[in-house]
Amino acid sequence: MGLQAALHLLYPPQCLTCDARVTTDFGLCGVCWRETPFVAGLVCDHCGVPLPGEETGKPEYCDDCLSVARPWTQGRAALLYKDNARRIVLALKHGDRLDLARPASQWLHRAATPMIQPDMIVAPIPLHWFRLIKRRYNQAALLSAAVSKLAGLDHCPDLMIRRRHTGSQEGRNRDARFANMQDALTLHPRRANRVTGRHVLLIDDVMTSGATFAAAAEACLAGGAKAISVLALARVAKDT
Structure with missing residues (x-):
């Protein structure tokens, strides 16, 4: 001291x-x-976006999650992707601000509390090897490692691999985002047995359409996972 x-x-x-x-x-x-727009109050139970109204104790869903099938059970986000939250995410992702992973993981852990179950295994959304070499680290893996430690959960940083370089999702509409991620993610062949019969918590830095989480969730379910939850540091939300 x-x-x-x-x-x-x-x-x-x-x-x-x-x-x-x-x-x-x-x-x-x-x-x-x-x-910094922290997410609080009533949220969509599938993607974590804030909703108008008061909490009733029952799951509520946003318009997007009512119109698009989600292959996961629950989802949460710590921040809205705008203002200072956007600066934090970009600094962690592209600015070598690895120190931001510590407070960000605490915000994530707080947001994930309603979803956490003892049998969960935590895994990050993977980067393609080319992007990982260029960036030198996977920000989602930094976050997932810290969240799993805070929650006392099993962590598998290389549970999934990205089979092809999908490029940036920025500038694509929703349909194009889902098409871009089609069959792009799969379980690591030497880690696939770790999801069998287990609830998987997938973690990424940003959720926009949910296409990346959907591709990862479908790969885990195909590998025998019993359920999927998703957790994003920041959620892109439509202006109202």
């Missing part, structure tokens, strides 16, 4: 996304906190 206090005197904690001083490590200042 003495060493920590001394370090704080020499290097006062700074906000995760600006230079403002904060009272604890890995914290946000008041301004950045207000600009």
